[in-house]
Amino acid sequence: MGEHGFSLAQLAAGYPGRPVLQDVCLQRVPPGTLVAVVGPNAVGKSTLLKAVAGLRPVRGQVWLEGIDLATLPPRERLRRVGYLPQALPQSSSLVAYETWQSALRASRSEWTAAQREAAIESVVDSLGLQALALRRLDELSGGQRQMVGLAQVIVRAPRLLLLDEPTSALDLRWQLQVLQAVRALVQQQGTVGLVAVHDLNLALRFCQHVLVLGGGGVLAEGDPAQVLTPALLQRAYGVQARVERCSQGSLLVLADAALPL
Template sequence: MKIDVVSLSQKYGNLQVLHDVSFTADAGEVVALLGPNGSGKSTLIKTIADILPPASGKILIDGADTAAIDPIDRAKLIGYVPQYFHYTPFTTVLDTVLIGRRPYMSWSVTDEDLIAVDKSLATMHVTDLADRFVNELSGGQRQRVFIARTLAQQPAFYLFDEPTSSLDLRHQLETASTMQKIVHEENSCMIIALHDLNLALRYTDKVVMLKDGSIYSCGTPEEVLTEEAVRDVYGVCAEIVENDHGRFILSYAPSNV
C-alpha cells in the first residue's frame, strides 16, 4: 500500500500554508517531515489525516481519494498521534489504549481487542501503568500511552506529529527504533514530523524537507540532510560527521554569525 500526496495546498483563511506539495510514502517506509517551525509539518500531517480538508490537491491511498473512503474504513487504515493530546481525566491507561480498537468494535470488547492492547502496552513499555489514570502521568508517559493507543489500532499508515517531543533521550531512541522496526516488519508505513535531524538520519527511510510550506528536497536521509540544506532551511551552520556508530549532524552556530 502507499499514500500519494498530490499537488496539495492548504490555507488558514487567506494565509497560504502549504504550496503544491507532492510526495509518495510506500509500504515499509518511515518518512520524516522536516523543517523549521512554521514550515507546514503539522498542517501537512493533519491534512493527510483528514482533520483538515485540502484547499486543493488530493491524498490518495492506493489510488483512492481518502475523502471518499468511509470514516470507519479510514480509521482502520490511518492512525494519528497529534502533537498535543486531549484526554479525559480519571481515565485509566488501559481504557485509553483500548479506544484505539474502536474502529473494530461492535457491542463488546473481544479477546482480539485485549490481545492487541496488551501487545501495544508492552511494546511501549507502559504495561505497569495500565491501571493508572492518564492525568497522573508525566508528559512523556502520556506520550507513550497515546502511541500505544495508535499501535492497538493496527493501521496500515501511522501519522505522528513530533511524537518524541516530550520524551527523554533514552525513550526518544527507543521509540524511534521501535517504530522503525514495526514499520519494516509489518510492511506498514509511517509519516512522522520531527525536529531532531539525527533521529531522521538514523531511523527513517525517506525525508521530505519543507521550507516556507513548499518541498525543499525529498529523498533518502543521506541525500537530503546535507550541510548546505541545513544551512539553507534552518539557518544554522552544520557539519556531517561519521564514526563507528553512524552518521551524525553537528549544528554549531547560526549561519549569519
Template sequence: MSLQISQLNIVRGKVAVVQSLDLAPMPPGSITALIGPNGAGKSTLIHALAGSLPARGQMLLDGVPLASLTHRERCQQVGLLPQTLPQGAGLTVYELLLGGLLTLGLPHHQAEQRIEQGLQQLRLSHLAMRAMSSLSGGQRQMVALVQLLARQPRLLLLDEPSSALDLHWQLAMVEAISRDVRERGSIAVLALHDLNLALRCCERIIVLSEGRCAADGSALDVLDPDLLAKVYGITGRIEQCSQGRPIFVLDHLVHPL
C-alpha cells in the same frame, strides 16, 4: 501500493500553508521524516493526511483517495499521534486504550490482546491500571503510541512524537515504529525537528520550506550545507560517529544575532 501526494494545497485561515506539493510515492515498509523550520507546513500536512484539515489535491493510499473514505474507514486506515497529549480524565490507561479500540469496531477479546501485547512490547504493563491524570507527559505520550500501534493502521502519522520523551523513550519509540513498519509493511510519516532522530530511523527525508518541497531523498543527499543555510539559516554538517552512524553537528547561525 503506496501513499501518493500530488498537487496538494492547504489553506489555514487566509494563509496558503502548503502549496502545490508533489512528492514521490512512499512505499509500504518505509519511514519518512518531514523536517523544516517552524511554519514550513509539517504539522499541517500530517493533519491533512489524517483528515482533520481540509485540503485540495490528491492524497491516495494504496490508490484510494483518502477524501473518499468514510470517517470510520479513515480512522481504520490512518492513525495519528498528535502533539497534544491524551488526557483521559477519570480513566485508567487500560480504559483509555480499550475505549479507543472498541470505537473502531474491534471485538473486545481482540482489543484486549492488542493492548496487552502493546503494553508488554514497550514495557508499560505496570501503567495499565494507573489513572491517566497521574502520568507524566512522557508516559502519556507513550500510552498514545501504544494506542496508535494497537489500532494497526495502514498509515502511521506522528507529529513531533519525541517532544515529551527522554532519551530512553525516544529510542523506544523509534524502535517500536520501525518494528511495526518492518513486520506489517505499514507506512510511517514523522514530522520532526530533531535531525539526529530523523537520521536514526528514516531512510527518506523530505525538507519543507514555506509550504513547498525544498529537498527530498536520503539524509546524506539532502542535508548538505547549502540547504541547511538556506532553509534553517545555520551552518551544520553530517559526520559519522565511532559506530559508523551518520550524526548531525550544528555549528552556528549564518547571521549571528
C-alpha cells in the same frame, strides 16, 4: 498511482485566509517505510499531517495503497489512518488500559474481545508500557501520557501512521524506545509512517525517507543520507552545519553556527 505505498500529489492546505502549503508532492514510498517530516518552525509540518489525516481542508490527492483518501467516508478513513497530535492526551480518571479499549471500540468494532486483548498486549510489550497499563491518566507525567496516546494510535493497526513530534516530551531513553518500536512496527506490518521531528539525528538514524518542508512547499525529499547535506541545512534552517560519521558509522548533523538572516 501504484497500488502499494503512500504518495502525495499537488497537495495544498492551510487555514482561512492563511495558506500554509502549496503543491506538496511526495514520490511513492513503499510499504514498510518510515518518513521523517522535517523543517524549521512554522513551515507546515503539523498542517501537513492534519491535512493527510482529514482534519484540515485540502486540495490535491493523498494516495494510500491505491486509494485517494479523500474519497473514503470518515469512518473508513479512521480505520486506515492513525494520527497522533502534538497535544498530550487530556488528564482524566481513566486508566491507560481503558483508553486503549475505547480506541479499539471506536475504530475496530468488528474485532472480538480476544482480538482487542491481543492487540493491546502486543502494543504494550512493544512500547514497554506494562507499568502504565493500570495507571490513571491524571497520575501520569507528560511523557507518560504521550506514550499512552501513541499506544492509542498504534493499537488500532492503521495502514498509515501520522505522528506529530511523538518524542517531544520524552527523555533520551524513551525517544529511542519509541522510534525503535515504530520503525519495527512499520516494517513488520508493511505500513507507512510519517513522523514530524525536529531532531535531525533521529531522522537520520530511524527513517528511510525524509521530506524537507520550507517556503510553503517541499525543499527536498529522498534518502536522508543524501538529502541532509550542509547546503540543504543552510537553505532550510539558516545554519552552518556539518554532516559527519561517528565512530560507529552513523551519520550525525553537527550545527556550528546560526547564520545572519
